[in-house]
Amino acid sequence: MLAAIxxxxxxxxxxxxxxxxxxxxxADRWVAYxxxxxxxxxxxxxxxxxxxxxxxxxxxxxAGNAFIGLDNYQTIFTDPDxxxxxxxxxxxxxxTPFVATAVGLLxxxxxxxxxxxxxxxxxxxxxxxISFVGASIIWKFVYEYRPDQGNVKQIGLLNQILVWxxxxxxxxxxxxxxxxxxxxxxMIWIQAGFAMTVLSAAIKAIPDxxxxxxxxDGVTAWGMFRFVTLPAIRPAVxxxxxxxxxxxxxxxxxxxxxxxxxxxxxxxxxxxxxxSFRSDNQGLGAALAVLLFLLVIPIVVYNIRQLRRSxxx
Amino acid sequence: MFGQSRSQRLRGALAGTLGLGLxxxxxxCGGSGDSDDDxxxxxxxxxxxxxxxxxxxxxxVTVFASIVTPEDKAYTDSYKPFEDCTGVDIVYQGDKSFETxxxxxxxxxxxxxxxxxxxxxxxxxxxxxxxxxxxPAEVAANVxxxxxxxxxxxxxxxxxxxAAPSGASVKSxxxxxxxxxxxxxxxxxxxxxxxxELSDKIAADGGRKPWCAGIASGEATGWPITDWMEDFxxxxxxxxxxxxxxxxxxxxxxxxxxxxxDGVGAYLKNDxxxxxxxxxxxxxxxxxxxxxxxxxxDGNTCSLHRQASFYAAxxxxxxxxxxxxxxxxxxxxxxxxxxxxxxxxxxFNLAFADRPEVKAFQTYLSTDTWANNKAKxxxxxxxxxxxIDPNNLSNPIDKLAAKILLDxxxxxxxxxxxxxxxxxxxxxxWKQTTSWITGQDTKTTVDNIENAWPK
Numbered sequence: 001m002l003a004a005i006x007x008x009x010x011x012x013x014x015x016x017x018x019x020x021x022x023x024x025x026x027a028d029r030w031v032a033y034x035x036x037x038x039x040x041x042x043x044x045x046x047x048x049x050x051x052x053x054x055x056x057x058x059x060x061x062x063a064g065n066a067f068i069g070l071d072n073y074q075t076i077f078t079d080p081d082x083x084x085x086x087x088x089x090x091x092x093x094x095x096t097p098f099v100a101t102a103v104g105l106l107x108x109x110x111x112x113x114x115x116x117x118x119x120x121x122x123x124x125x126x127x128x129x130i131s132f133v134g135a136s137i138i139w140k141f142v143y144e145y146r147p148d149q150g151n152v153k154q155i156g157l158l159n160q161i162l163v164w165x166x167x168x169x170x171x172x173x174x175x176x177x178x179x180x181x182x183x184x185x186x187m188i189w190i191q192a193g194f195a196m197t198v199l200s201a202a203i204k205a206i207p208d209x210x211x212x213x214x215x216x217d218g219v220t221a222w223g224m225f226r227f228v229t230l231p232a233i234r235p236a237v238x239x240x241x242x243x244x245x246x247x248x249x250x251x252x253x254x255x256x257x258x259x260x261x262x263x264x265x266x267x268x269x270x271x272x273x274x275x276s277f278r279s280d281n282q283g284l285g286a287a288l289a290v291l292l293f294l295l296v297i298p299i300v301v302y303n304i305r306q307l308r309r310s311x312x313x
Numbered sequence: 314m315f316g317q318s319r320s321q322r323l324r325g326a327l328a329g330t331l332g333l334g335l336x337x338x339x340x341x342c343g344g345s346g347d348s349d350d351d352x353x354x355x356x357x358x359x360x361x362x363x364x365x366x367x368x369x370x371x372x373x374v375t376v377f378a379s380i381v382t383p384e385d386k387a388y389t390d391s392y393k394p395f396e397d398c399t400g401v402d403i404v405y406q407g408d409k410s411f412e413t414x415x416x417x418x419x420x421x422x423x424x425x426x427x428x429x430x431x432x433x434x435x436x437x438x439x440x441x442x443x444x445x446x447x448x449p450a451e452v453a454a455n456v457x458x459x460x461x462x463x464x465x466x467x468x469x470x471x472x473x474x475x476a477a478p479s480g481a482s483v484k485s486x487x488x489x490x491x492x493x494x495x496x497x498x499x500x501x502x503x504x505x506x507x508x509x510e511l512s513d514k515i516a517a518d519g520g521r522k523p524w525c526a527g528i529a530s531g532e533a534t535g536w537p538i539t540d541w542m543e544d545f546x547x548x549x550x551x552x553x554x555x556x557x558x559x560x561x562x563x564x565x566x567x568x569x570x571x572x573x574x575d576g577v578g579a580y581l582k583n584d585x586x587x588x589x590x591x592x593x594x595x596x597x598x599x600x601x602x603x604x605x606x607x608x609x610x611d612g613n614t615c616s617l618h619r620q621a622s623f624y625a626a627x628x629x630x631x632x633x634x635x636x637x638x639x640x641x642x643x644x645x646x647x648x649x650x651x652x653x654x655x656x657x658x659x660x661f662n663l664a665f666a667d668r669p670e671v672k673a674f675q676t677y678l679s680t681d682t683w684a685n686n687k688a689k690x691x692x693x694x695x696x697x698x699x700x701i702d703p704n705n706l707s708n709p710i711d712k713l714a715a716k717i718l719l720d721x722x723x724x725x726x727x728x729x730x731x732x733x734x735x736x737x738x739x740x741x742x743w744k745q746t747t748s749w750i751t752g753q754d755t756k757t758t759v760d761n762i763e764n765a766w767p768k
Contacts (some may be wrong), residue, residue, distance in 0.1 A: 147591055147593070171592075171598070262747050263748075275740075278413075278735065278740055
């Protein structure tokens with residue numbers, strides 16, 4: 001540990017020393033390069049190299065010793081198990097960002113300028129502070145099943161409500177594809193707070209004169225939302241949508257904690273882990289990782305563009 | 314790394330702290346650690362048996378395993394005579410994600426000196442990394458002397474022998490309540506047919522279902538069914554067919570495995586038989602394997618539960634696990650009373666270094682001396698080492714397991730899914746049998762597993 005700190009200090013020292021050597025007109029530029037060098041090296045070693053290596057590995061077989069071209073990618077799009085994984089990922093990405101954003105937006109509007117605004121916001125924001133694993137464990141209890149027998153009491157909230165309403169307890173996490181949507185609920189529960197915070201800030205940033213002018217024109221509540229609030233916060237909405245979208249594509253903890261990917265609930269990020277580390281199929285695992293990477297890129301690009309645009313406003 | 318101790322005294326203190334600290338808090342840990350160390354050291358250790366290893370003072374051997382607190386204490390305690398007599402410091406590290414970690418370490422060229430590997434399949438993968446070291450001749454000689462022939466085969470890759478087995482477990486066990494059997498006049502079955510008759514009888518008597526089962530285990534959900542199926546494969550088709558099946562010399566969707574899975578289905582997918590106190594057939598999928606056997610003593614809603622010897626630890630504190638107690642186990646019978654196939658598991662001590670101290674330690678671990686030392690300090694542990702004296706085992710279930718393992722009529726076979734390629738043994742087999750329990754038919758299930766077999 002001490003050695004590592006000393007090494008770090010030595011490297012920083014060398015860089016600072018090298019930086020002082022440059023003089024003259026173009027010195028500033030060289031100093032900048034010197035300061036950037038460690039970051040660049042770390043990016044190369046920690047990001048670019050593993051990335052390229054993963055792409056390379058995705059063209060190889062399970063043991064990583066024979067080139068098989070695009071076979072792994074073909075498996076992803078033809079194998080029934082992998083198709084289920086893709087289907088689930090599509091469900092996740094289509095549902096989570098929109099519902100979480102909608103819930104967050106609705107909540108932000110409802111509590112805006114109300115008496116208990118900060119307390120109400122804190123309540124919804126709290127799940128953000130819980131880890132995905134913790135949240136999944138909490139929700140596993142909500143979905144918990146106890147058999148429909150005389151002396152057995154339900155311990156799961158959902159089944160207890162069902163029993164009170166005269167229904168029979170269900171094993172919620174077993175039936176596909178319902179179970180995937182029940183897992184999505186967990187993600188929405190976590191992310192709605194994030195959406196609410198960002199959107200609430202955006203709503204507060206709407207200039208009062210616009211709102212007043214609309215009021216004078218006698219706008220209805222819906223009209224206010226449709227023609228004033230929404231257009232004004234549109235960039236923020238897009239940023240929230242895409243940020244949650246990226247997080248959703250990478251979802252792993254929830255699936256792994258709640259069902260372990262069983263009962264047809266696996267998603268790309270979980271499948272990539274289980275193929276690489278449990279199934280010992282590094283090729284397919286790498287191909288899934290590459291697929292995930294490819295899927296995330298357009299959203300990231302769009303997200304950054306929108307972020308810049310919203311900052312420009 | 315944390316917890317690396319430099320001296321005996323520190324090690325003793327640490328072990329004492331870990332063990333006692335959990336129970337009584339941090340008070341008085343130093344004192345208890347010291348006395349603990351002394352008592353073991355003075356306890357009839359005959360150092361002469363270690364003299365052949367030569368002078369190894371001040372050397373260090375690292376051990377990496379999946380066994381964590383509190384079970385690891387029995388391991389470190391069993392190393393003490395070796396440490397005290399040779400002066401070698403054994404640094405033990407346990408990690409629950411051992412199985413992925415050890416592969417990463419071996420591939421990265423940073424393995425421990427000795428790994429306690431719980432599966433022959435993983436052992437083969439580790440040998441394939443090229444970092445494992447062949448077992449020394451002394452270890453091979455000990456294995457020939459103390460173990461059944463089958464065991465040597467599990468640790469042999471391409472004709473080279475790598476690791477001596479250490480612990481072993483018996484999986485072919487059915488847990489039951491001796492009290493209930495006595496009350497209702499049930500007999501422990503000695504053939505598969507009798508097991509079936511017994512199940513029917515319990516079901517007909519009413520009040521409870523004969524069986525309870527559970528296969529949930531996080532991402533490993535499904536593994537208990539693989540054990541069921543292996544037991545039936547072994548019983549219905551015999552050990553030769555079992556070996557072929559494990560090596561994929563007969564297909565997974567052939568008549569043998571179909572019959573075996575249907576044999577399991579006759580119990581687990583039978584509404585009259587399952588799932589005592591836990592729900593319907595489907596509830597098997599969401600009941601954790603830890604909870605599944607509890608209804609035998611807790612609520613008395615089922616009578617039988619098939620699970621390995623280690624399951625004893627799952628019963629609540631105060632449950633008497635004994636032949637005349639609240640709960641005990643009997644051998645899952647063979648097709649007839651004369652055949653005694655036993656499904657089990659075990660661990661192997663695989664070395665990644667051939668320094669003299671590593672070889673010496675490896676040799677010590679392959680002796681009957683170590684097995685008996687370990688037996689004296691363990692609960693819920695047994696070895697297939699024939700030199701083990703069952704009287705050194707303290708709890709009844711360990712004695713039963715030892716009796717089964719050491720019986721000359723026993724035909725031992727290692728857990729099959731642990732030997733199959735990972736894509737099957739720790740993925741498709743689990744996943745498909747989980748689907749099977751929630752409704753998928755047998756044919757689709759075995760077909761899907763066959764199709765997933767790596768080409």
